[in-house]
Amino acid sequence: MEFPTLGRRRLLELGASGVTAAVLAACAPVPEGLEVATASVHSGSFTSKFRPDTGTNWSVAVPDRGADGDQRPLPVALFLHGTGGDHRMIFEDLRAADVLSQHVAGGGTPFALAAVDGGESWWHRRATGTDTQAMVVEEFIPLLAGQGLDTGRLAVFGLSMGGFGALLLASQHRIPGLRAVAAMSPAVWSLHDAARTDNFDSAEDFAANDIFALRPELGALPKRIDCGTSDNLLYSVKDYVSGLPGEHEGGFQEGGHDGGYWRSILPDVFSFLGRNLA
Known part of the structure; x- marks a missing residue:
């Protein structure tokens, strides 16, 4: 398993279960005279009791703050991937x-970026016994604390399936003191589709994880939601956003349900996360 080339350095090949550290140089243009920071990416895996039939891989990116920078433990932005993806999605795509x-x-504001495998679970407990939301809360966040990160300052964000998962996790208050939530093109629906079983096991499962019904729970939490104007989910996302209490950031920009759109808004999403993790 190998990361693609990012910047001018190539990430080291990852071991099947070990932890690998790599450093990459940022290669996008920056304002003249501005020193370019670097980010170290560490990866590993663990065995989850909530995903007993497969290994669970993870990656964490930690920015270089320099010898003179604030060396206190970094806050964490936790990323939940979409369907067909894994912990590498945010870094590769x-x-x-x-x-x-x-x-x-x-x-x-510097923060660590953490991502973990969730399979095709839609980030909630399923009839199979898989429960990736519990895996995140009970196993992965403590693992991040063990890496020396400040999990008392944590935000969650995701895209598509992971955008739904991030909103659900925030709405169900599974993370005490959560600082913010952001969703890029979240896969949200106001009604259960009985013809689909990939996202919910039953009407009862949908009702237990209905983020439309849970919108009041996000009233006090800083939130950002974005969706492309050519995305098939646009009208459902607009419907969801229209009923959100309190203020929220984000919007509906030109683009589809694809990496090009998500890359275009990621700097603004990171700005939102950083402000709320400060």
Whole structure:
């Protein structure tokens, strides 16, 4: 398993179960005279009691704050991937380590970026016994604390299936003191579709995880939601956003349900996360 080339350095090949550290140089243009930061990406795996039939891999990107920078433990932005993806999605498809480097180089609040495998579970407990939401809360977040990160300052964000998962996790208050939630093109529906079983096991399962009904739970939490104007989910996302209590950031920009759109908004998403993790 190997990361693609990001910046001018190539990430080291990952072991099947070990932890690998790599450093990459940010290669996107920066303002003249601005020093370019770097981000170290560490990866590993663990065995989850909530995903007993498969290994669970993870990656964490940590920005370089320099010898003179604030060396206190970093807050964490936790990313939940979409369908067909895994912990590498945010780094391979969206080049997030480069974006994080540029965010810090531009004076944004430094934070660690963490991602973990969730399979096709839709980030909630399923009839099979898989429960990736519990895996995140009870296993992965403590693992991040063990890596020396400040999990008392944590935000969650995701895209598509993971956008739904991030909103659900925030709405169900599974993370005490959560600082913010962001969703890119979240896969949200106001009604259960009995013809589908990939996202919910039954009407009862849908009702237990109905984020439309849970919208009042997000009233006080900083939130950002974005969706492309050519995305098939646009009208459902607009419907969801129209009933959100309190203020929210984000919007509906030109683009589809694809990496090009998500890469275009990721710097603004990181700015939102950084402000609320400060």
